Amino acid sequence: xxxxxxxxxxxxxxxxxxxxxxxxxxxxxxxxxxxxxxxxxxxxxxxxxxxxxxxxxxxxxxxxxxxxxxxxxxxxxxxxxxxxxxxxxxxxxxxxxxxxxxxxxxxxxxxxxxxxxxxxxxxxxxxxxxxxxxxxxxxxxxxxxxxxxxxxxxxxxxxxxxxxxxxxxxxxxxxxxxxxxxxxxxxxxxxxxxxxxxxxxxxxxxxxxxxxxxxxxxxxxxxxxxxxxxxxxxxxxxxxxxxxxxxxxxxxxxxxxxxxxxxxxxxxxxxxxxxxxxxxxxxxxxxxxxxxxxxxxxxxxxxxxxxxxxxxxx
Amino acid sequence: xxxxxxxxxxxxxxxxxxxxxxxxxxxxxxxxxxxxxxxxxxxxxxxxxxxxxxxxxxxxxxxxxxxxxxxxxxxxxxxxxxxxxxxxxxxxxxxxxxxxxxxxxxxxxxxxxxxxxxxxxxxxxxxxxxxxxxxxxxxxxxxxxxxxxxxxxxxxxxxxxxxxxxxxxxxxxxxxxxxxxxxxxxxxxxxxxxxxxxxxxxxxxxxxxxxxxxxxxxxxxxxxxxxxxxxxxxxxxxxxxxxxxxxxxxxxxxxxxxxxxxxxxxxxx
Numbered sequence: 223x224x225x226x227x228x229x230x231x232x233x234x235x236x237x238x239x240x241x242x243x244x245x246x247x248x249x250x251x252x253x254x255x256x257x258x259x260x261x262x263x264x265x266x267x268x269x270x271x272x273x274x275x276x277x278x279x280x281x282x283x284x285x286x287x288x289x290x291x292x293x294x295x296x297x298x299x300x301x302x303x304x305x306x307x308x309x310x311x312x313x314x315x316x317x318x319x320x321x322x323x324x325x326x327x328x329x330x331x332x333x334x335x336x337x338x339x340x341x342x343x344x345x346x347x348x349x350x351x352x353x354x355x356x357x358x359x360x361x362x363x364x365x366x367x368x369x370x371x372x373x374x375x376x377x378x379x380x381x382x383x384x385x386x387x388x389x390x391x392x393x394x395x396x397x398x399x400x401x402x403x404x405x406x407x408x409x410x411x412x413x414x415x416x417x418x419x420x421x422x423x424x425x426x427x428x429x430x431x432x433x434x435x436x437x438x439x440x441x442x443x444x445x446x447x448x449x450x451x452x453x454x455x456x457x458x459x460x461x462x463x464x465x466x467x468x469x470x471x472x473x474x475x476x477x478x479x480x481x482x483x484x485x486x487x488x489x490x491x492x493x494x495x496x497x498x499x500x501x502x503x504x505x506x507x508x509x510x511x512x513x514x515x516x517x518x519x520x521x522x523x524x525x526x527x528x529x530x531x532x533x534x535x536x
Numbered sequence: 537x538x539x540x541x542x543x544x545x546x547x548x549x550x551x552x553x554x555x556x557x558x559x560x561x562x563x564x565x566x567x568x569x570x571x572x573x574x575x576x577x578x579x580x581x582x583x584x585x586x587x588x589x590x591x592x593x594x595x596x597x598x599x600x601x602x603x604x605x606x607x608x609x610x611x612x613x614x615x616x617x618x619x620x621x622x623x624x625x626x627x628x629x630x631x632x633x634x635x636x637x638x639x640x641x642x643x644x645x646x647x648x649x650x651x652x653x654x655x656x657x658x659x660x661x662x663x664x665x666x667x668x669x670x671x672x673x674x675x676x677x678x679x680x681x682x683x684x685x686x687x688x689x690x691x692x693x694x695x696x697x698x699x700x701x702x703x704x705x706x707x708x709x710x711x712x713x714x715x716x717x718x719x720x721x722x723x724x725x726x727x728x729x730x731x732x733x734x735x736x737x738x739x740x741x742x743x744x745x746x747x748x749x750x751x752x753x754x755x756x757x758x759x760x761x762x763x764x765x766x767x768x769x770x771x772x773x774x775x776x777x778x779x780x781x782x783x784x785x786x787x788x789x790x791x792x793x794x795x796x797x798x799x800x801x802x803x804x805x
Contacts, residue, residue, distance in 0.1 A: 390643060396622075399617075402617040449679075
């Protein structure tokens with residue numbers, strides 16, 4: 223134990239990695255949870271890849287001398303906001319499928335844009351674009367931590383203030399609007415702040431880790447935990463444990479910490495599905511004896527319908 | 537009950553299109569006094585939900601105007617929405633978010649507040665009382681997604697009963713519910729309308745369960761086919777015009793009831 227603390231104190235890169243792990247877990251809890259509630263888990267990956275297009279634009283503008291002050295990260299943030307706004311616009315009526323399509327379209331558009339610009343960027347700069355997708359939690363610098371930290375803080379404050387509104391928008395957007403809440407504003411706020419956090423997290427630790435950490439723990443918790451607060455907390459724990467195990471594993475064996483964390487996060491979802499299935503089966507077996515055959519039939523139908531939905535969605 | 541001068545709803549040559557461009561409503565002009573317990577009936581795709589959503593300012597009319605309590609649906613939608621408690625069609629409610637029954641019922645009150653929308657003890661008392669009206673008070677802490685379809689509808693009706701505002705708008709609140717839930721919902725709404733100075737606007741496929749409570753019925757098939765008391769709307773000629781030749785009217789203990797084979801849920805995204 224003391225050895226571990228010794229190592230952490232002596233290596234600033236490890237301190238930054240641990241701090242980033244906590245920040246990413248907060249982003250997953252605040253933003254991943256609500257994206258999964260809204261059936262928008264695909265947006266995490268859409269934004270991460272859109273940021274790639276933005277990075278390419280930034281590098282192109284800088285390198286060609288057209289806009290020398292345009293840092294690639296500004297391009298990444300701009301593109302992620304555009305994706306969120308476009309997704310929000312498609313889903314103003316509250317229909318999830320339309321938002322998924324919008325994410326898919328902007329995903330394709332920004333990747334095409336990135337490839338388009340690559341022809342005009344000097345070859346030695348290309349790895350910088352791809353580096354955006356891979357990232358490494360052990361290679362962060364102070365600026366990365368600062369930017370990640372400030373966005374996490376912004377996201378956390380907004381989620382604490384408006385979590386009721388975000389839940390209302392997820393459950394009943396039309397009813398919320400009809401009863402006087404400005405549901406549209408919260409709808410956009412949630413998507414845009416999430417997109418900013420996802421883009422910066424991607425820059426810091428890579429798209430693979432962001433996507434795994436943003437979606438799988440939230441999906442897993444949503445299967446098992448029965449309150450919004452409980453889900454948020456469970457997501458934080460699963461994400462943090464996955465990342466810490468990943469970092470620890472990378473010290474013992476030669477392995478990428480992000481890969482381990484991503485695999486663990488994904489496994490958490492598979493495990494949750496299994497637990498849920500076993501739990502449902504047990505429930506059906508020991509239900510009260512005065513249950514009528516009709517009720518059983520309905521339960522069975524619902525269970526089948528549910529399984530079908532599961533297989534369809536994921 | 538006091539009858540105010542301002543009508544509950546006032547439509548003037550209203551025409552509304554669906555998102556796909558098809559005409560949902562045309563030449564709709566009518567007036568309903570306030571307060572009223574009013575039912576909007578008509579077959580699938582007759583524009584019932586569209587009419588209500590237009591009245592709440594959720595859809596822009598392509599011609600004409602509609603006013604609620606004297607407020608124009610487009611220019612003064614904020615004023616209208618402050619008075620409205622709304623239960624949308626069951627399909628538009630998501631039931632994957634793990635909220636509790638109490639969160640849904642409190643939503644009716646908290647939506648009218650400003651952030652952070654904390655629930656006071658008064659809010660909680662009103663929410664519990666509303667749940668009691670639909671016989672669901674023991675389910676206060678239960679996760680909403682675990683309820684059956686009928687129970688969910690009862691919770692949503694409780695959300696409307698718990699709220700504040702003089703107009704309750706319910707879009708097919710009894711769709712897909714069993715007789716027990718229907719009776720509870722109807723009884724709760726009838727009692728609530730009697731005891732409070734509120735108007736209730738209810739879209740329904742089946743007028744029969746609320747037949748004796750309703751004061752005004754609007755019969756729609758993309759335009760106004762009939763408007764009046766339940767028994768005058770239950771005219772064989774009118775009903776056949778809307779529901780087709782298979783519709784029949786039966787008389788039972790002094791009231792006319794409509795028998796149609798139409799009982800689906802309609803939906804327009």
